[in-house]
Amino acid sequence: MAERTLKLLGKVALVTGGSSGIGLASAQLMHAHGASVAIVGRDPRKLDEAAKAIGERTFGIVADVSNVSDIDHVMSTVRARHGRIDVLFANAGMSHSPTLRLVDEAAFDAMVGLNFKGVFFTCVRSLPLLSNDASIILTGSAAADMGRLGDPVYAATKAAVRSLARTLANDSELTGKRIRVNVLSPGAVKTPLTKMAYELPEVDAYVRKAIPLERWGEPEEIAKAALFLACGDSSYMTGSVLAVDGGMAQV
Numbered sequence: 682m683a684e685r686t687l688k689l690l691g692k693v694a695l696v697t698g699g700s701s702g703i704g705l706a707s708a709q710l711m712h713a714h715g716a717s718v719a720i721v722g723r724d725p726r727k728l729d730e731a732a733k734a735i736g737e738r739t740f741g742i743v744a745d746v747s748n749v750s751d752i753d754h755v756m757s758t759v760r761a762r763h764g765r766i767d768v769l770f771a772n773a774g775m776s777h778s779p780t781l782r783l784v785d786e787a788a789f790d791a792m793v794g795l796n797f798k799g800v801f802f803t804c805v806r807s808l809p810l811l812s813n814d815a816s817i818i819l820t821g822s823a824a825a826d827m828g829r830l831g832d833p834v835y836a837a838t839k840a841a842v843r844s845l846a847r848t849l850a851n852d853s854e855l856t857g858k859r860i861r862v863n864v865l866s867p868g869a870v871k872t873p874l875t876k877m878a879y880e881l882p883e884v885d886a887y888v889r890k891a892i893p894l895e896r897w898g899e900p901e902e903i904a905k906a907a908l909f910l911a912c913g914d915s916s917y918m919t920g921s922v923l924a925v926d927g928g929m930a931q932v
């Protein structure tokens with residue numbers, strides 16, 4: 682077997698939403714490339730199972746990242762364990778907002794609280810821990826490019842995440858430390874989040890029709906792009922959006 686280059690050897694990666702789907706696949710690949718990985722989620726059982734699946738240099742932190750004091754707990758735990766972060770993957774998110782006229786205040790707050798406020802404070806509170814040449818990756822979505830009648834708040838939160846990436850990419854403290862910030866923008870990916878959709882034949886058919894490659898993505902395909910953004914292979918990229926969506930938002 683050809684010898685493989687470990688692209689994150691000795692690095693420390695923090696992956697929110699690392700116990701499932703895109704975050705889990707990315708944490709697994711980053712670990713396989715030599716990183717120590719801290720994964721964050723609310724459910725301790727899921728975290729334990731994921732940490733075992735990822736491997737020995739992994740630990741789980743129970744936290745709700747829509748809550749700033751929980752984010753502070755995450756950062757102090759990582760500080761105590763590793764003293765720094767080389768790769769921040771702010772990935773935890775959800776997409777279940779009701780349609781435009783049915784969005785109530787609670788649904789709006791929950792969606793914005795996790796997908797934007799959570800990502801915002803995960804980034805800002807991680808700043809003192811970020812090492813020189815660190816990489817920040819924010820999980821966006823093809824939905825940010827498209828009108829989303831069925832999920833309008835979700836689409837708007839993902840557009841906000843893109844704006845945040847551009848702001849951070851221009852911040853002089855970050856540029857001074859050569860910290861890069863990019864958005865990874867998946868389309869329709871088979872994860873527990875989308876299980877109900879891809880298991881419904883009519884939804885599955887509708888989604889496939891909207892994608893030039895005519896299929897859902899797999900979490901492992903998104904993970905490869907996360908690894909690319911995490912490591913030096915993307916050394917000249919910052920403030921950018923990397924679409925890994927089968928062409929969904931590109932047509």
Ligand SMILES: NC(=O)c1ccc[n+]([C@@H]2O[C@H](COP(=O)([O-])OP(=O)(O)OC[C@H]3O[C@@H](n4cnc5c(N)ncnc54)[C@H](OP(=O)(O)O)[C@@H]3O)[C@@H](O)[C@H]2O)c1
Binds near residue numbers: 722747776868870
């Ligand atoms: N799947 C897709 O088609 C798709 C497409 C575009 C973008 N995305 C984005 O990709 C990201 C990951 O989605 P996924 O499909 O991989 O979803 P997933 O399989 O449902 O995973 C979500 C992860 O986030 C964690 N999480 C959820 N709420 C949290 C909270 N309040 N605090 C901390 N952790 C929380 C979950 O663990 P707990 O439940 O235990 O907290 C889980 O680890 C999201 O930002 C999503 O918007 C997904």
